[in-house]
Amino acid sequence: MQSGPASSSKPHLRVLLCAPRGFCAGVVRAIDAVEQALALYGQPVYVRHEIVHNKYVVEGLKKKGAIFVEHLDEVPAGNAPVIFSAHGVPKSVPEAAAARNMFAIDATCPLVTKVHREAQVHFKKGREILLIGHARHPEVIGTMGQLPEGAVTLIETAEDARTIVPRNPDNLAYVTQTTLSLDDTAEMVEILRQRFPGMAAPHKEDICYATTNRQEAVKKVAPKVDAMVVVGAPNSSNSQRLREAAERAGCSLSVLLQRAADIDWNSFSAITSLGVTAGASAPEVLVEEILDAFAERFTLDVETVTAAEEDVFFPLPRALRPDAAE
Template sequence: MTQRPPVSILLAAPRGFCAGVDRAILMVERAIEKYGAPVFVRHEIVHNRHVVEELERKGAVFVEELDEISDPSRPVIFSAHGVPKSVPADAEQRGMFYLDATCPLVSKVHVEANRHFEEGRHILMIGHEGHPEVEGTLGQLPDGAITLIETVGDANSVTPPDPQNLAYVTQTTLSLDDTLAVVETLKKRFPAIRGPHKNDICYATTNRQAAVKAIAESCDTLFVVGAPNSSNSVRLVEVAEKAGCTTAQLVQKASEVDWTALETAVAARNGGRFVVGLTAGASAPESLVQGVIDEISRRFAVTTEEVTVSSEDVIFKLPKQLIAS
């Protein structure tokens, strides 16, 4: 029997689901249990097709907009990314019963933006154009109240209406290092700018990036399990590359791994140690990570080490309508 070549897996921890994702998925499941199927969900509840398809099998129906809902008497749930104020207002006008699965840490950004607006400040939002979380935050205030900043270049060129009355907020799933560079540029240009009392980038994003940094330099290849439309997953690839792993890749599941390329790279070591790093974005279930581990184990002689940089014990409560009495 041919001996399988050795591969070491470094598992980054924490990885995968965060408290906001856990809460959002549980809200859909509880709503189906309590109200029966179908339960409608506006946009993907979280950015992961595996999760969406699992919920569809249980009775969730995903729509992009409220006018696509075939039976307005059924419950509708808003995604974890948050929605503009116009969406719940539209639901109320249509007489719909809705539940809001917005992550509490995203809601915190909404509260900050409203506070700054009420105090007369123009707001700069650091984030990615078109991302649902950004659209939701922009939609908390009247048009023109918030200017989107994506890059250091934007921070250098932005011309706010009143530089003395200025504040910034950020998307919660950004790269900590990249955001810091943008914030530093804004503070240099606008010394009076007001920021959040606490960093807007969420604990889960920060922890997962730190865990990737801890293993990246030791890895020959690093896989991030996550969806291409998941901001925090895409950022993990970027963080890994900047931290010293030049072949970081985003895969949604084991079948997306280029196994031929991996086998070729491992074979080139002639029995030497080849290290695969593995993590997952905050909306990717652990079962998908295990699927990658199983496939690696089928092809190679595997040793696995988990590298933990922090522990997480955050739990977000369900809305009272879904708590069993």
């Protein structure tokens, strides 16, 4: 591949930049919650689990004084704030925090909280609940943990949907993780609806607006490019779903990257077009870092492809609003 300081010596690369991409309102709220807690109450601020699934974000907050833990028993006695991550937590976590008189702040995304409330309503109505999602993901653990053990059955695959044997097939409801593949989820829901026509559904789809919009943008871009880069973390569900969406839409070279240092340049040596997006927990600075890395090797022609306009805003938890510490 040609290279050199002069732009004329670099191969041309058409870049289609997906919009929207990157931070969603729930992620902005969660990060702002940690920063505002530090501003109002000082160091340290404890955060249970990664506030969002992005190493760059977490490391930046650590430098500002946030301490990340996986379990509340790692938090020493005192009045330092303890923040629950955007993914949500089982009911047992705030109960344990209350038992220790902790200053707990819930930064769960409001759209995840919506799913929790739906599950609770279905349970009160005596329905068996099917949760479409990924085992061991913190959001799924949190949703299942809203109700007694056995009240929620996890559906991970279309095969699960075909073979699940409910206790009462005539009294079912389903909810979903907010960061799933639109296509996978639609397939599983359709299988379940055909098997259980009376199954209660969410009043509004549980997959959040940000997941939907980012996947739709990828579907517009992926068929038009030789390769797709998704900026995001390996443990970010919505980022993984974006990579899969690009592959399904016809882009055979679709990679998930955390930083520019992760780029395998051999994979991109022959491309003339590139799609770029970012998961909902990936900051724009990392998108710019990766574009800068490509600009060192290619002459970029960047075009934005927009699937939707976003203006969603979620206010901070009450304990973090400007007059909270007065």
